[in-house]
Amino acid sequence: MIINKMFDTAIIGSGVAGSALLFTLARYTDIKNIILFEKYDEPAQLNSGPKANSQTLHMGDIETNYTLEKAKTVKHNAVMVANYISHFGFEESTGFRRDKMILAVGEDEIARLEERYEEFSELYPYFVKMGKEELAEKEPKIMEGREESVMALGVEGEITTVNFKKLSENFVEMALDEDKNIQMHYNEEVVTIREDGDHFEIVTKNSSFRAKTVVANAGAYSLLFAQHMGYGKEWAVLPIGGSFFFTKEKLLNSKVYTMQNPKLPFAAVHADPDITADWNTRFGPTAFALPKLERYREAHIRDLLEAMDIGRDTLEVYYDLLRDKVIRKYIFTNFLDEIPFIGKGVFVKDAKKIIPTMTKNDLVFAEGYGGMRPQIIDKTNHTLMMGEAKLVKGGAIFNMTPSPGASTSLAIAEKDAIQICEFLGQKFDKTRHEKEIVNK
Numbered sequence: 248m249i250i251n252k253m254f255d256t257a258i259i260g261s262g263v264a265g266s267a268l269l270f271t272l273a274r275y276t277d278i279k280n281i282i283l284f285e286k287y288d289e290p291a292q293l294n295s296g297p298k299a300n301s302q303t304l305h306m307g308d309i310e311t312n313y314t315l316e317k318a319k320t321v322k323h324n325a326v327m328v329a330n331y332i333s334h335f336g337f338e339e340s341t342g343f344r345r346d347k348m349i350l351a352v353g354e355d356e357i358a359r360l361e362e363r364y365e366e367f368s369e370l371y372p373y374f375v376k377m378g379k380e381e382l383a384e385k386e387p388k389i390m391e392g393r394e395e396s397v398m399a400l401g402v403e404g405e406i407t408t409v410n411f412k413k414l415s416e417n418f419v420e421m422a423l424d425e426d427k428n429i430q431m432h433y434n435e436e437v438v439t440i441r442e443d444g445d446h447f448e449i450v451t452k453n454s455s456f457r458a459k460t461v462v463a464n465a466g467a468y469s470l471l472f473a474q475h476m477g478y479g480k481e482w483a484v485l486p487i488g489g490s491f492f493f494t495k496e497k498l499l500n501s502k503v504y505t506m507q508n509p510k511l512p513f514a515a516v517h518a519d520p521d522i523t524a525d526w527n528t529r530f531g532p533t534a535f536a537l538p539k540l541e542r543y544r545e546a547h548i549r550d551l552l553e554a555m556d557i558g559r560d561t562l563e564v565y566y567d568l569l570r571d572k573v574i575r576k577y578i579f580t581n582f583l584d585e586i587p588f589i590g591k592g593v594f595v596k597d598a599k600k601i602i603p604t605m606t607k608n609d610l611v612f613a614e615g616y617g618g619m620r621p622q623i624i625d626k627t628n629h630t631l632m633m634g635e636a637k638l639v640k641g642g643a644i645f646n647m648t649p650s651p652g653a654s655t656s657l658a659i660a661e662k663d664a665i666q667i668c669e670f671l672g673q674k675f676d677k678t679r680h681e682k683e684i685v686n687k
């Protein structure tokens with residue numbers, strides 16, 4: 248059955264990315280008719296759920312794999328989420344001012360962090376430099392039993408911790424409060440998108456809808472939608488799972504991140520006081536290739552095989568990754584982390600970098616926690632792409648948003664909203680947008 252009404256925009260997915268776009272279109276554009284499809288019964292059931300990710304608002308300050316240029320962009324983008332939370336009164340319900348730090352262990356890391364401090368402190372004037380004494384006072388567990396030298400750059404009084412599911416719900420509720428015709432279709436899975444002259448037909452399991460523009464914010468599935476329409480064939484998905492461990496007792500008050508290995512930018516262990524567990528300390532994530540598109544849900548084998556697109560080009564990328572000794576060791580260790588009984592014993596070696604006295608008996612595998620990162624493989628250039636990926640074809644946009652996609656969700660939404668307005672000949676209210684969430 249085709250529903251004849253023509254929507255201006257159809258959004259697929261109500262994770263933080265799709266919800267942010269719904270809010271941005273509803274509040275800052277004069278687009279009137281929007282329809283959103285979400286295959287589950289409420290927003291943020293997959294990666295944007297608070298148990299799936301680390302709940303960190305990534306500002307580029309403690310992510311030591313970012314160049315200054317990249318950090319500037321990430322800060323500009325993530326500040327929008329912090330501004331949104333403050334401006335609309337969602338502090339202490341959605342976003343939280345908790346301390347965080349980046350910890351350098353050993354002379355080599357300290358030298359790198361000192362260098363970074365010089366280069367980055369203009370961009371992050373709030374950095375607090377901490378040595379042994381300050382750390383012992385602030386986070387005693389970091390110093391207990393420690394022999395190596397340490398240094399940290401701390402961040403105090405900023406919004407650092409976000410429940411991205413709550414944020415998604417805030418976005419949807421605020422969008423629905425606008426004087427617009429918005430239809431929310433939960434429990435409605437989109438099967439395919441077809442181009443039909445000057446519009447798109449969005450086919451769901453039960454029905455079919457028409458829209459002038461369409462945006463897929465459906466994680467790895469966004470690429471499948473694009474490929475069914477003949478786009479993005481040069482890309483494939485490498486699904487990377489991430490798991491966590493809880494400590495039996497709360498050991499830290501701050502988020503504590505460690506220095507990144509440049510070869511493994513998503514891999515450095517960190518410890519996060521967890522919103523869902525009364526601020527108990529959660530360690531992780533691990534990172535390992537897992538043949539699934541959705542963690543803790545059914546396998547979706549057909550979609551998985553299509554998304555991974557295992558052929559000569561993808562295998563060459565896997566081969567290149569495995570040829571590197573550091574990456575090989577990392578993959579093997581992370582595989583062991585997942586094995587019941589021995590996993591804790593392997594993971595604790597990494598966790599000790601933050602808390603030297605930790606033993607495997609202090610850790611419990613965080614059952615039900617963790618998500619999937621849809622990392623994109625560029626088959627043409629034989630590379631594993633980091634960060635977000637986007638395909639734009641006329642009125643259709645396809646977003647894949649691995650980390651730090653939740654932190655940058657409002658910026659991705661801004662870009663897409665402007666693009667859609669240009670396509671439809673509608674207006675984007677830049678002044679209001681800047682006043683409320685860009686400039687603070």
Ligand SMILES: Cc1cc2nc3c(=O)[nH]c(=O)nc-3n(C[C@H](O)[C@H](O)[C@H](O)COP(=O)(O)OP(=O)(O)OC[C@H]3O[C@@H](n4cnc5c(N)ncnc54)[C@H](O)[C@@H]3O)c2cc1C
Nearest residue numbers: 260262263264286294295300301303437489618652653654
């Ligand atoms: C272990 C881990 C830790 C992370 N930590 C952080 C962090 O600390 N900070 C940060 O900023 N980012 C973090 N990330 C990344 C972050 O979680 C993601 O970037 C973000 O959640 C992506 O949002 P999304 O809306 O694109 O995807 P999702 O939240 O996965 O939402 C996609 C939505 O699309 C829906 N959908 C899919 N297919 C269909 C279909 N056919 N029809 C209808 N609906 C469909 C799904 O049901 C889902 O609701 C982490 C990720 C992982 C895996």
